[in-house]
Amino acid sequence: MDQIKNKQSKNIKFNLKDGQSPDREPIKRMLSQMEGMYLDNVTLNKMLSLGDRVVYEFYDLGMPENSEELAYGTTILYPGKVGDEYFMTKGHFHAKINTAEIYYCIKGKGYLLMENIEGDTELQEMTPGVSVYVPPAFAHRSINISKDEPLISFFAFRADAGHDYKTIESKGFRKLVIEQNGHPTIINNPKWKST
Amino acid sequence: MDQIKNKQSKNIKFNLKDGQSPDREPIKRMLSQMEGMYLDNVTLNKMLSLGDRVVYEFYDLGMPENSEELAYGTTILYPGKVGDEYFMTKGHFHAKINTAEIYYCIKGKGYLLMENIEGDTELQEMTPGVSVYVPPAFAHRSINISKDEPLISFFAFRADAGHDYKTIESKGFRKLVIEQNGHPTIINNPKWKST
Numbered sequence: 064m065d066q067i068k069n070k071q072s073k074n075i076k077f078n079l080k081d082g083q084s085p086d087r088e089p090i091k092r093m094l095s096q097m098e099g100m101y102l103d104n105v106t107l108n109k110m111l112s113l114g115d116r117v118v119y120e121f122y123d124l125g126m127p128e129n130s131e132e133l134a135y136g137t138t139i140l141y142p143g144k145v146g147d148e149y150f151m152t153k154g155h156f157h158a159k160i161n162t163a164e165i166y167y168c169i170k171g172k173g174y175l176l177m178e179n180i181e182g183d184t185e186l187q188e189m190t191p192g193v194s195v196y197v198p199p200a201f202a203h204r205s206i207n208i209s210k211d212e213p214l215i216s217f218f219a220f221r222a223d224a225g226h227d228y229k230t231i232e233s234k235g236f237r238k239l240v241i242e243q244n245g246h247p248t249i250i251n252n253p254k255w256k257s258t
Numbered sequence: 259m260d261q262i263k264n265k266q267s268k269n270i271k272f273n274l275k276d277g278q279s280p281d282r283e284p285i286k287r288m289l290s291q292m293e294g295m296y297l298d299n300v301t302l303n304k305m306l307s308l309g310d311r312v313v314y315e316f317y318d319l320g321m322p323e324n325s326e327e328l329a330y331g332t333t334i335l336y337p338g339k340v341g342d343e344y345f346m347t348k349g350h351f352h353a354k355i356n357t358a359e360i361y362y363c364i365k366g367k368g369y370l371l372m373e374n375i376e377g378d379t380e381l382q383e384m385t386p387g388v389s390v391y392v393p394p395a396f397a398h399r400s401i402n403i404s405k406d407e408p409l410i411s412f413f414a415f416r417a418d419a420g421h422d423y424k425t426i427e428s429k430g431f432r433k434l435v436i437e438q439n440g441h442p443t444i445i446n447n448p449k450w451k452s453t
Contacts, residue, residue, distance in 0.1 A: 072372055072380040073391035079274075079364065130325060131356045131394045133414065161326045167362065167412045169274065177267055185267040194412070196268035199326045217362045217389070219328065219414040 075124065079169055082120075082137040082215035089120035089139070092153065099232070100153060102239060102254060103146030110145065117141060119152050119205075121218075132222035138166075140173065140207045140214040147241040149173070154204025154236060158225030161199040164218060168193045171214035174240055174247070177201040184238050186249060189214060202231055206240045208247045234258075270319065274364055277315075277332040277410035284315035284334070287348065294427070295348055297434060297449060298341030305340065312336060314347050314400075316413075327417035333361075335368065335402045335409040342436040344368070349399025349431060353420030356394040359413060363388045366409035369435055369442070372396040379433050381444060384409060397426055401435045403442045429453075 075086045083089070094107070095115045101107050122136030143150040154176070157164070166175060168189040175195045177185040179202070187195045189205070197203045207214040239252045270281045278284070289302070290310045296302050317331030338345040349371070352359070361370060363384040370390045372380040374397070382390045384400070392398045402409040434447045 070378070070393060072370070072382050072393055072396070073389075074382040075389050075391075076387050077362070077389055079387045131416075132358045133360050133391070133416075135360045135362075135389060135391070135414075163327045163417075165328050165330045165414050167272070167330075169364075175267070183265070187267050187269040192271050192274045194268075194270050194272055194330060196270070196328070196330070198265060198267055201267070217412065219330075219360050221326075221328075221416065222358075 077122070077137040077217060082139040082169065082213070084122055084137070087122055087124065089122050091117050092119050094118050097153065101145040101148050102241070102252070103148065106146040118143070118150050126222040128223045128225070130221055130223050133219050134222045134224070135217070135219040137215060137217050138205060140205050142207050142209050142211055142213065144242065147243065149206050149208050149240060149242065149247070151206045152204050153228055154202055154231045156202045156227040156230055157220070158227045159221070159223060160227070162221045162224040163199050164197040164203065164220040164224070166195045166197070166216040166218050168195070168214070168216045171207060171212045172209045173205060173207040173214040176204045176206055176236060176238060176240060178237055182237060186238070186240070189216065202236065204231075204236060208240070272317070272332040272412060277334040277364065277408070279317060279332070282317055282319065284317050286312050287314050289313050292348065296340040296343050297436070297447070298343065301341040313338070313345050321417040323418045323420070325416055325418050328414050329417045329419070330412070330414040332410060332412050333400060335366075335400050337402050337404050337406055337408065339437065342438065344401050344403050344435060344437065344442070346401045347399050348423055349397055349426045351397045351422040351425055352415070353422045354416070354418060355422070357416045357419040358394050359392040359398065359415040359419070361390045361392070361411040361413050363390070363409070363411045366402060366407045367404045368409040369401040369403065371399045371401055371431060371433060371435060373432055377432060381433070381435070384411065397431065399426075399431060403435070
């Protein structure tokens with residue numbers, strides 16, 4: 064089937080202060096949708112028994128999925144922890160795995176954690192004004208290490224890249240970023256599965 | 259020849275206040291390099307006789323030119339006019355013409371002017387927090403309508419898109435944005451050439 068291409072430009076606002084768009088509805092990822100993603104499942108279930116909450120939001124503008132167009136928007140990751148583990152996005156590979164992504168951080172403090180199938184790990188700090196380039200073939204996850212501020216980035220990737228969430232949902236990342244003695248620390252993920 | 263692909267992530271700062279990177283050197287476009295681009299060539303030459311100046315700066319990170327990677331950076335367009343015509347970038351098509359580009363404005367006030375070969379024109383206002391999507395096959399030019407502030411945007415496009423400056427250098431855009439009675443006004447370009 065032929066893809067429908069955009070013949071018109073777009074003007075969409077993503078507020079630089081809070082990342083929100085007055086023009087579109089964000090997708091919200093609730094804590095209850097993150098079950099199994101965190102190391103400390105007991106604490107997660109305790110937190111959920113007190114009520115659900117939004118962990119992050121992002122925009123999907125439904126761009127035509129072809130290689131000539133770009134998908135873009137903001138992602139807003141709220142502060143918080145599950146036990147010692149900072150709030151984070153699920154993280155994913157692209158379905159077309161060899162496609163890159165660019166993040167431009169406009170607010171907050173955190174990391175972009177990346178790994179490829181072979182097991183190479185990349186960790187980049189995100190602060191306002193920092194662009195982080197996710198090279199082709201790397202799964203990527205945002206991590207918010209601030210106590211009170213959301214981590215907000217503008218992102219762009221090839222519109223046909225697609226999302227593979229399942230690989231990370233079933234295997235996890237090899238590395239985790241947790242708080243130890245008050246500082247963010249990268250550790251091996253004891254739950255990581257090689258297959 | 260095989261393209262070299264990035265196997266590593268990048269962390270490059272582009273300051274949110276002035277768009278400048280402490281990590282890389284920008285490319286500077288001088289007023290003397292804009293000869294023939296403005297309507298009022300007499301005024302341009304008068305200005306140049308008093309001294310040259312930077313009209314805009316942008317970053318080219320030299321990303322590997324393949325379809326799986328992205329080129330990105332900031333563009334900083336200074337305020338000014340040549341006669342009634344606002345300072346602007348040269349504007350260009352992509353060499354791979356059917357590739358899109360995204361701009362995320364972080365400072366200033368201006369427009370993105372776009373047109374395709376068939377003559378469809380798109381004009382989008384740029385203010386802080388506005389993303390403007392340049393659809394595939396549209397030439398694009400930034401225009402700064404502020405009296406005192408630079409127009410600063412973060413941009414991203416497919417790394418193999420390339421630049422075709424020559425078409426616009428020889429034909430011009432069909433439309434121009436000039437100041438009339440103190441207001442930005444879109445007019446037909448009397449110098450536009452159909453061939």
